Amino acid sequence: MTSRVVLRALAIASVCLAAVGCQSEGSEWSKHFNDSALKPPSSAVEERFGNGPVEITLLLPRGSTGIYDEPTRDVRDGAALAAAELGDALVTVRVVDVSGGPQAAKEAAEAAAARNSSLLLSYAGQETTGAIASIPVANRPPIINLSSTVTGENLFNFNSDDVEAAATVVAGLASADKTSIVVLAPSDFSAEQEQRLTGKVQQAGGRASQILRYAGDGKDIGKTVASRADLIKNAGAVLILGRTTAVNDVIAAVKKLNANAPILGTEGWPRSAILNPAANGALLAASEQEGASLIAERYQRHKGRGLTPNAARAYDSIAIGSGLVRAGGAEAIKASALSNPTGFRGVSGVFRFTTDGRTERQFGLYRIESAKLVPVQAASASF
Numbered sequence: 001m002t003s004r005v006v007l008r009a010l011a012i013a014s015v016c017l018a019a020v021g022c023q024s025e026g027s028e029w030s031k032h033f034n035d036s037a038l039k040p041p042s043s044a045v046e047e048r049f050g051n052g053p054v055e056i057t058l059l060l061p062r063g064s065t066g067i068y069d070e071p072t073r074d075v076r077d078g079a080a081l082a083a084a085e086l087g088d089a090l091v092t093v094r095v096v097d098v099s100g101g102p103q104a105a106k107e108a109a110e111a112a113a114a115r116n117s118s119l120l121l122s123y124a125g126q127e128t129t130g131a132i133a134s135i136p137v138a139n140r141p142p143i144i145n146l147s148s149t150v151t152g153e154n155l156f157n158f159n160s161d162d163v164e165a166a167a168t169v170v171a172g173l174a175s176a177d178k179t180s181i182v183v184l185a186p187s188d189f190s191a192e193q194e195q196r197l198t199g200k201v202q203q204a205g206g207r208a209s210q211i212l213r214y215a216g217d218g219k220d221i222g223k224t225v226a227s228r229a230d231l232i233k234n235a236g237a238v239l240i241l242g243r244t245t246a247v248n249d250v251i252a253a254v255k256k257l258n259a260n261a262p263i264l265g266t267e268g269w270p271r272s273a274i275l276n277p278a279a280n281g282a283l284l285a286a287s288e289q290e291g292a293s294l295i296a297e298r299y300q301r302h303k304g305r306g307l308t309p310n311a312a313r314a315y316d317s318i319a320i321g322s323g324l325v326r327a328g329g330a331e332a333i334k335a336s337a338l339s340n341p342t343g344f345r346g347v348s349g350v351f352r353f354t355t356d357g358r359t360e361r362q363f364g365l366y367r368i369e370s371a372k373l374v375p376v377q378a379a380s381a382s383f
Contacts, residue, residue, distance in 0.1 A: 078311030087322030287349025
């Protein structure tokens with residue numbers, strides 16, 4: 001059984017575990033991903049989810065008040081739901097606090113290896129996850145990193161960096177709009193990402209005429225955009241990258257200069273941007289939304305808030321581990337199995353981990369219409 005088939009089967013099985021959960025309210029992004037903040041539950045003790053013989057260790061930093069704050073709590077809660085629905089008799093998810101920093105995280109990972117933990121999931125800062133990755137692979141299990149990108153052997157970064165999604169949305173443009181694409185990216189968009197983006201846009205039939213950086217905190221965005229007003233006014237399309245609410249300020253600044261320029265985006269946009277009237281008509285590349293509907297109602301019912309991408313990816317991470325154990329036993333969670341080129345189909349869409357630690361996804365095209373994502377082109381069902 002292929003890895004993707006395993007995960008698909010598990011996802012389908014999870015739907016049937018709760019009859020109410022089978023009654024989804026729809027599949028558009030705005031219904032299933034909600035980043036509104038609620039007070040998180042206490043995390044004063046080490047937690048475990050599931051009762052299976054195979055341990056998966058989830059490394060999370062508590063906040064300054066000693067609790068798992070958003071978005072860390074979303075990762076924990078997504079993993080907990082998956083353990084209950086998919087892996088209860090197969091895996092145990094052990095949640096370990098790594099708020100002590102890199103050295104504490106490294107010691108926690110070494111302790112997990114000593115317990116024969118089969119997989120490490122990390123949602124922490126780059127330095128902290130980097131310290132975990134520095135442990136020789138002979139002395140630790142594989143790592144799925146749910147936070148900012150970190151390089152390391154047998155480490156797989158689950159979050160996409162929007163480059164592939166950007167290429168998909170450019171490819172979906174009418175040919176006349178591809179001749180001159182202005183890209184606005186946050187200041188932490190690396191030179192390596194810029195190089196890949198330029199190449200991917202060209203492969204998609206477009207040309208990135210300029211890549212402008214803006215402050216991710218939203219400071220002076222209007223001035224940044226206005227400084228290259230000539231480019232914006234003559235742009236065939238404007239591609240906006242970013243994962244913070246600053247995306248809304250970028251949209252406003254662009255619209256002020258060129259109200260008719262096609263706006264392009266990715267699934268990295270915050271929910272507030274989807275709801276922003278100024279974004280109406282924008283074309284986005286995003287993972288298929290139907291998968292999220294499989295667990296959205298149950299997540300809302302059990303956790304008291306809307307499903308987020310962080311929760312969905314944590315759910316899929318546990319689903320991967322559970323599926324591999326179900327198919328191949330306790331020793332089945334290996335780097336070679338995680339990087340199977342066939343990939344996986346989970347609630348966060350179709351994806352696969354590459355041997356160099358990145359995630360490749362299949363993206364569909366959606367247009368924002370009245371604060372909803374309306375399908376334009378379906379994502380491919382496989383690689």
